Amino acid sequence: MDQETTFYLVRHGEADHNIRRILDSFPGNPTIVLTDAGKMQAKEAGEEISHSGADLLFASPMRRTRETAEIISELCGGLSIVFDKRLRETDVGIWNGKSADEFWKRYPTPSIRLDGNDEENIEGFVDERARLAEFLADILIGENRGKRIVIVSHGDPIEQLHGIMVGEDVSTAMMGWSPKTGSVLRVEVPAGFRDEMIKREPSLRVAGPDDMLSV
Secondary structure: OOOEEEEEEOOOEEEEEHHHHHHHOOOOOOOOOOHHHHHHHHHHHHHHHHHHOOEEEEEEEHHHHHHHHHHHHHHOOOOOEEEEEEHHHHHHHOOOOEEEHHHHHOOHHHHHHHHOEEHHHHOOHHHHHHHHHHHHHHHHHHHOOEEEEEEEEHHHHEEEEEEHHOOOOOHHOOOOOOOOOOOEEEEEEOOOOOOOHHOOOOOOOOOOOOOOEEE
16 A cells, blocks of 8 residues: 655755855766765754664765765665766756856846756756656655655755645745755655656656666
């Protein structure tokens, strides 16, 4: 019988690009790492999750999320990590590696980026939402249903994952709360959530989990 599934949505700990106000999207600059404060945030997140227990751990493969997930894994008894590219940061195209402040001058509100910008290769939130919904559809099968699942990702993807889980549309999800670095948000979805999500997510493509890599 299908059961309620518990998610822990974790934004990565503070990384040095956050301090420097630099954008970093997939595949990411390998020199960008967690700060000392970010490592402490990841530790606190791991301790919080370990108190309730976790069964599965998924993470974006970018370095800051990888480091955060590894700290959480250690505190959760060496829980295996599955890295999935669909959990990656929003693609900022030609702005990758450039000033976040200049980017926000160009795109002052998130709503402008709903559909992205093909000329600047910026991923829109509609497309981002589709890959995240596909990820959820792929993992909420079989014995995974009813488990406690940790997802380590980035600010915008966490907003949209939360929106999918609570039934918000893409516009509402991106204009709501903004997760702080190292934050943990617990969300419980009811039995039958996967089927309902597939019905209401118009851009969802249910496909095999080809983007996953277990370690």
